[in-house]
Amino acid sequence: xxxxxxxxxxxxxxxxxxxxxxxxxxxxxxxxxxxxxxxxxxxxxxxxxxxxxxxxxxxxxxxxxxxxxxxxxxxxxxxxxxxxxxxxxxxxxxxxxxxxxxxxxxxxxxxxxxxxxxxxxxxxxxxxxxxxxxxxxxxxxxxxxxxxxxxxxxxxxxxxxxxxxxxxxxxxxxxxxxxxxxxxxxxxxxxxxxxxxxxxxxxxxxxxxxxxxxx
Amino acid sequence: xxxxxxxxxxxxxxxxxxxxxxxxxxxxxxxxxxxxxxxxxxxxxxxxxxxxxxxxxxxxxxxxxxxxxxxxxxxxxxxxxxxxxxxxxxxxxxxxxxxxxxxxxxxxxxxxxxxxxxxxxxxxxxxxxxxxxxxxxxxxxxxxxxxxxxxxxxxxxxxxxxxxxxxxxxxxxxxxxxxxxxxxxxxxxxxxxxxxxxxxxxxxxxxxxxxxxxx
Numbered sequence: 001x002x003x004x005x006x007x008x009x010x011x012x013x014x015x016x017x018x019x020x021x022x023x024x025x026x027x028x029x030x031x032x033x034x035x036x037x038x039x040x041x042x043x044x045x046x047x048x049x050x051x052x053x054x055x056x057x058x059x060x061x062x063x064x065x066x067x068x069x070x071x072x073x074x075x076x077x078x079x080x081x082x083x084x085x086x087x088x089x090x091x092x093x094x095x096x097x098x099x100x101x102x103x104x105x106x107x108x109x110x111x112x113x114x115x116x117x118x119x120x121x122x123x124x125x126x127x128x129x130x131x132x133x134x135x136x137x138x139x140x141x142x143x144x145x146x147x148x149x150x151x152x153x154x155x156x157x158x159x160x161x162x163x164x165x166x167x168x169x170x171x172x173x174x175x176x177x178x179x180x181x182x183x184x185x186x187x188x189x190x191x192x193x194x195x196x197x198x199x200x201x202x203x204x205x206x207x208x209x210x211x212x213x214x215x
Numbered sequence: 216x217x218x219x220x221x222x223x224x225x226x227x228x229x230x231x232x233x234x235x236x237x238x239x240x241x242x243x244x245x246x247x248x249x250x251x252x253x254x255x256x257x258x259x260x261x262x263x264x265x266x267x268x269x270x271x272x273x274x275x276x277x278x279x280x281x282x283x284x285x286x287x288x289x290x291x292x293x294x295x296x297x298x299x300x301x302x303x304x305x306x307x308x309x310x311x312x313x314x315x316x317x318x319x320x321x322x323x324x325x326x327x328x329x330x331x332x333x334x335x336x337x338x339x340x341x342x343x344x345x346x347x348x349x350x351x352x353x354x355x356x357x358x359x360x361x362x363x364x365x366x367x368x369x370x371x372x373x374x375x376x377x378x379x380x381x382x383x384x385x386x387x388x389x390x391x392x393x394x395x396x397x398x399x400x401x402x403x404x405x406x407x408x409x410x411x412x413x414x415x416x417x418x419x420x421x422x423x424x425x426x427x428x429x430x
Contacts, residue, residue, distance in 0.1 A: 113335040117332035166381070166404070166409075172384065189373065199370070
């Protein structure tokens with residue numbers, strides 16, 4: 001480290017300077033979103049707060065939405081990685097619980113809700129949200145579900161991408177619609193219903209983990 | 216009818232005049248929302264378009280949000296009433312399919328999405344959305360589910376309000392998040408998973424309506 005420090009005393013390493021600027025931009029973007037909301041945040045303000053020129057931002061990101069999405073990605077969404085043990089239900093529970101934690105985080109949640117709100121009337125931002133934040137996570141979850149289907153832990157004929165929506169839909173419902181507070185208990189109920197079903201229709205017998213069917 | 220018409224020739228019936236004004240206000244509110252979005256619609260513009268004074272609107276509604284919520288209620292959400300046959304799954308399918316139709320309706324959907332977007336930064340509007348639109352429908356669905364639980368069609372230990380969120384969460388997920396188009400096929404997959412479960416964990420045997428468990 002000392003060697004590099006000496007080296008950079010005269011000629012600062014451009015890669016390190018770039019990384020410092022990049023982090024300053026992402027941190028400024030989040031701080032401004034927290035303060036003014038997504039709509040009130042501008043590229044100009046991010047540049048000023050980060051101490052860089054507007055052109056530096058546009059060299060790395062195509063739009064304000066893209067900067068803020070990357071800022072969100074780095075700020076916390078990375079904590080919600082997928083487990084890959086032999087127990088798909090435990091892996092889902094861990095991941096979904098970390099999503100609940102993020103959705104209740106007073107730093108993250110208002111910005112995320114603000115971005116989803118803005119996408120309702122901004123198709124370009126919706127595309128950025130899809131590509132940078134949602135699609136990679138849906139793909140990771142669907143891949144985990146498909147492995148569980150191959151291993152006989154989940155019915156193979158249920159579409160994995162739709163199952164992702166059944167699992168996470170109730171979390172987003174509580175995040176975006178006024179009503180009940182999003183909590184970890186929701187994750188357990190959703191997993192209980194998705195794995196065992198809520199039905200007691202004639203012909204379907206649940207023999208463990210649930211009370212016997214009533215006739 | 217003729218009798219009333221004659222009666223109102225001289226002294227117009229105040230109740231009928233009120234009803235005409237009320238309908239004009241609700242129609243103007245929807246038309247303006249379609250044109251300018253929720254944020255761009257004002258009480259002043261609604262009053263001008265309906266040919267009434269602002270005070271007339273405030274006599275009947277406490278806020279812009281309340282007018283627009285009632286306008287949405289009258290415009291179409293009433294078509295999504297709950298069936299009450301002996302088959303809870305058929306009743307849910309019918310109701311959820313009508314919700315999918317509404318969520319795809321080019322008149323209704325952008326306004327509804329705009330209102331949900333606005334609630335993300337407007338707690339008072341969120342309260343109005345909750346009270347006038349969401350809570351009564353959640354209550355109706357939960358009541359239907361509870362009857363099914365009493366009749367042995369659904370497991371009694373699953374919380375009915377949470378089950379409502381598991382059923383409708385995926386619909387809202389597709390309405391509000393960019394990605395896959397909301398279609399009727401989603402309703403069937405959600406009902407399949409909610410009634411039969413997607414799991415094939417050891418000890419849980421699904422004996423009908425699904426392939427045998429793989430070991």
